[in-house]
Amino acid sequence: MTALQVTPVILSGGSGTRLWPASRSLHPKQFLPLAGDLTMIQETALRVQGDEFASPLMICNEEHRFILAEQMRTIQVEPAAILLEPVGRNTAPAIALAALKVMESGGDPLLLVMPSDHVVADVAGFRKAVGSAVIPARDGALVTFGIRPDRPETGYGYIKMGQALTEGGTAHPVDRFVEKPDAATAATYLAEGCYLWNSGIFLFAASTYLAELERQAPAILAACRAALAGATTDLTFCRVSREAFAASPSVSVDYAVMEKTTRAVVVPVDMGWNDVGAWSALWDIGAKDPAGNVGIGDVLLHDCSNSYVRADGRLVAVAGLSDVVVVASDDAVLVAHRDRAQDIKAIVERLKKAHRPECDTHTTLHRPWGYHRTIDAGERYQVKRVVVQPGEQLSLQRHNHRAEHWVVVQGTAEVICGEDVRLIHENQSVYIPIGEKHRLGNPGRIPLHLIEVRSGSYLGEDDIVRFADKYTKL
Numbered sequence: 001m002t003a004l005q006v007t008p009v010i011l012s013g014g015s016g017t018r019l020w021p022a023s024r025s026l027h028p029k030q031f032l033p034l035a036g037d038l039t040m041i042q043e044t045a046l047r048v049q050g051d052e053f054a055s056p057l058m059i060c061n062e063e064h065r066f067i068l069a070e071q072m073r074t075i076q077v078e079p080a081a082i083l084l085e086p087v088g089r090n091t092a093p094a095i096a097l098a099a100l101k102v103m104e105s106g107g108d109p110l111l112l113v114m115p116s117d118h119v120v121a122d123v124a125g126f127r128k129a130v131g132s133a134v135i136p137a138r139d140g141a142l143v144t145f146g147i148r149p150d151r152p153e154t155g156y157g158y159i160k161m162g163q164a165l166t167e168g169g170t171a172h173p174v175d176r177f178v179e180k181p182d183a184a185t186a187a188t189y190l191a192e193g194c195y196l197w198n199s200g201i202f203l204f205a206a207s208t209y210l211a212e213l214e215r216q217a218p219a220i221l222a223a224c225r226a227a228l229a230g231a232t233t234d235l236t237f238c239r240v241s242r243e244a245f246a247a248s249p250s251v252s253v254d255y256a257v258m259e260k261t262t263r264a265v266v267v268p269v270d271m272g273w274n275d276v277g278a279w280s281a282l283w284d285i286g287a288k289d290p291a292g293n294v295g296i297g298d299v300l301l302h303d304c305s306n307s308y309v310r311a312d313g314r315l316v317a318v319a320g321l322s323d324v325v326v327v328a329s330d331d332a333v334l335v336a337h338r339d340r341a342q343d344i345k346a347i348v349e350r351l352k353k354a355h356r357p358e359c360d361t362h363t364t365l366h367r368p369w370g371y372h373r374t375i376d377a378g379e380r381y382q383v384k385r386v387v388v389q390p391g392e393q394l395s396l397q398r399h400n401h402r403a404e405h406w407v408v409v410q411g412t413a414e415v416i417c418g419e420d421v422r423l424i425h426e427n428q429s430v431y432i433p434i435g436e437k438h439r440l441g442n443p444g445r446i447p448l449h450l451i452e453v454r455s456g457s458y459l460g461e462d463d464i465v466r467f468a469d470k471y472t473k474l
Contacts, residue, residue, distance in 0.1 A: 005134065007056070009095065012116040014028055016029030018342060019278070020334065020348050021333070022310070022327060026063055026360050027067065027362055027366065028117075029117050039071055040276070041068065041071060042075050044118070045058075053112070054080065055079060056079050058081070060084065061084075066367065067366050068082060070368075081101055085097075092213065092255070093224050098113070099207075100210070103207065103210075109205070109206060111202075113253075117276060118274065121271065125270055140208055142212065142258060142263045143171065143267060144202050145202075145269050146198065146268050149195065152189070154182060155342070158181065158195045159266050170268065173264070178195070202253070212261050217249065217251060217256040217257070220256060226244035278344065279338075280338050283325070291306070299311050300318070302318070304324075308338065313330055324337060325338050331358060369394055370388045370392060370448075371387055372384045373385045382454040384451070384452045386452050388442040393414075395467070396439040397438065397467065398438065398465050407451045409427075410426060416437075
């Protein structure tokens with residue numbers, strides 16, 4: 001590959017329901033450090049850094065935009081653009097937005113389309129596979145990457161490949177795509193040796209994809225063109241037209257294009273790939289103790305085997321169990337047999353039907369200025385830990401039903417309270433009466449940490465009147 005030959009397109013629209021309670025709809029698995037010290041989307045972005053790649057174009061749910069931007073800032077990756085999906089419409093429309101966006105400047109780059117929530121252990125193998133796919137992609141192929149199976153897996157779709165396009169070459173025409181098989185069929189696929197797991201990673205020219213989409217699913221392309229034509233700029237984000245994008249059919253790229261086109265090509269690859277579709281997948285790839293256990297966080301195991309136990313900020317002790325998954329967050333605990341990890345999606349559906357907040361939010365909520373975490377709550381009171389990043393500030397606002405008391409524990413706060421503006425230092429506090437117009441900011445160079453105590457007749461997040469906000473047009 002030569003410099004700037006490939007433009008990464010990172011798709012970040014998933015909700016990761018099978019990884020509840022760590023993954024929630026407002027903070028899904030791609031934004032969590034599940035398989036290492038960095039989050040999965042950070043690992044994905046760093047995988048495509050270097051002279052071979054242009055700056056990535058990223059597509060995410062509108063509600064995740066500030067989380068994504070902050071995580072990219074932390075690893076010093078500057079996206080070429082962040083496109084916001086106002087509603088979920090699956091991968092075919094998302095990729096169409098990316099292709100149309102990159103062609104606005106008159107170019108026709110190769111697009112390396114990747115999910116944001118997969119593990120790739122062998123980055124060198126991944127890059128080598130991408131390099132081998134450049135020529136067929138430039139020649140008009142729609143290239144996908146197939147993972148050589150090492151077991152009869154029933155949780156993945158498969159790709160049957162034909163004979164290599166060139167003698168000794170790595171690219172093969174796609175014979176057909178296959179849905180997730182039963183166990184006996186998967187064993188047959190493994191024995192035949194010509195079936196690969198469908199990785200959901202693609203390489204093709206932007207114009208090639210759009211031309212095939214025009215042939216196979218013109219309604220998607222028309223809706224995406226209209227959505228991008230009606231786009232507005234919001235800070236560093238490209239916000240496409242909600243009405244136009246919502247009119248697009250919701251279809252995956254496999255169904256819309258890859259299964260119908262005559263241009264599909266597959267490159268087999270061994271790169272330590274895992275789509276991390278359930279907690280059992282993290283047990284598969286995790287570092288195990290002599291008894292086959294994977295323990296993450298403050299975990300104490302006694303007479304346990306072949307289990308995955310994860311603790312978020314608290315001690316979790318497990319005794320006398322085998323083949324289980326135990327995941328403890330600060331507001332929920334999951335215990336499941338490892339073979340039933342896929343059933344967690346059903347639990348999340350029950351939480352949704354019951355309108356339980358645990359399916360959507362954590363006790364920690366991320367905001368463009370930082371985050372806040374609920375520590376305690378009861379009748380007429382709520383206690384939160386609030387962290388404001390350097391140079392950031394909350395909106396100018398007031399509350400009609402609650403008062404707030406702020407105690408600074410680290411850093412310096414700039415507080416507007418009515419007509420008064422003051423600096424509040426460590427171990428100092430300030431009181432915000434009910435109905436008083438106020439604003440909190442961090443003028444310092446280190447994060448501001450404070451404890452907020454709310455008291456009043458109603459403590460919901462919607463008890464707020466905003467007068468000015470640097471992050472939202474009022």
